[in-house]
Every structure is written in structure tokens, then in C-alpha cells.
Amino acid sequence: MLGIFAFFDSALLAMGNLLFVIGVVLIIGPARAVYFFARPNKIKPTLFFFGGIVLILMKRSFIGFAVESVGILYLFGDFFGTLVQFLRNFPVIGSILRHPMVEPYVNRAAGLDTLPV
Structure with a gap:
């Protein structure tokens, strides 16, 4: 959230993404995290999510955030x-x-x- 409040600061967004992924792995475990992201019906949203992270790391903050948001909506929409x-x-x-x-x-x-x- 801090990255969004700081007008899409790429460093803060990248740090938030990294901490989010690490948190998911720590909460559900590495094996279940890989299974969650690699399910056949979740491949496309996973690519959007991690593609958005890559775009943020390449200093394309706004586009990366939009792509990542689409991935998050489809990945975690069931919740x-x-x-x-x-x-x-x-x-x-x-x-x-x-x-x-x-x-x-x-x-x-x-x-x-x-x-x-």
C-alpha cells in the first residue's frame, strides 16, 4: 500500500510484492504454494501476477501494477x-x-x- 500512496514508487511496490510472496510461502508452505500457483486452471493468472512483478522490477510501475492486479483478482477471486x-x-x-x-x-x-x- 505504501508503494501506491507514494505514486507507484517501484522500489516500494517491489518490496511489497516480495514480502507478499514470501508471506504466502511461509503461511501455506513451499509445496502448497507451488501447487497453488501451478494448478492448470491458475497458470494464466499466475503468469499475469508474476509478469506484473517483473514489470515493476523493470521500472514500469503503473503497467506492472495493473497487470499484477488482474492476476491477483483471478488468483484470489475464490476467497x-x-x-x-x-x-x-x-x-x-x-x-x-x-x-x-x-x-x-x-x-x-x-x-x-x-x-x-
């Missing part, structure tokens, strides 16, 4: 429903997410309105 359900338990954020005017849009964006059939 948005879980994240929304988790955030609904917080006092202030939860009341906003449960508001009748906001809830249908949040549910649709997080994929919570889809039927499993």
Missing part, C-alpha cells in the same frame, strides 16, 4: 466470498456491508448470490 463473510463480523464494516442498499451489490461482487447447482 472474496470468505473475506466478505469475515468482514461482516466487524462492528462498523459489518453494519455497512449488511445495509439493505449495499448488501445485494456486495453479494454479487463476492459471488455469494450464485446457486451451487
Whole structure:
């Protein structure tokens, strides 16, 4: 976030990306991290994610951030429903997410309105 607040500073974005990847590996383990990023249905988003990191390292911060964001959305898009359900338990954020005017849009964006059939 600091890299974005500093007008897409490539050094801060690169450090954030490196720490993010290291954090994922430390949390789920090296074998599961490789499996997560190398699944056949996740190859394209993985290429976008790591391609964005390479672009950031090549001092193309804004383009790299955009490419990386697309990869993150497709890689971690399955977790948005879980994240929304988790955030609904917080006092202030939860009341906003449960508001009748906001809830249908949040549910649709997080994929919570889809039927499993």
C-alpha cells in the first residue's frame, strides 16, 4: 500500500510484492504454494501476477501494477466470498456491508448470490 500512496514508487511496490510472496510461502508452505500457483486452471493468472512483478522490477510501475492486479483478482477471486463473510463480523464494516442498499451489490461482487447447482 505504501508503494501506491507514494505514486507507484517501484522500489516500494517491489518490496511489497516480495514480502507478499514470501508471506504466502511461509503461511501455506513451499509445496502448497507451488501447487497453488501451478494448478492448470491458475497458470494464466499466475503468469499475469508474476509478469506484473517483473514489470515493476523493470521500472514500469503503473503497467506492472495493473497487470499484477488482474492476476491477483483471478488468483484470489475464490476467497472474496470468505473475506466478505469475515468482514461482516466487524462492528462498523459489518453494519455497512449488511445495509439493505449495499448488501445485494456486495453479494454479487463476492459471488455469494450464485446457486451451487
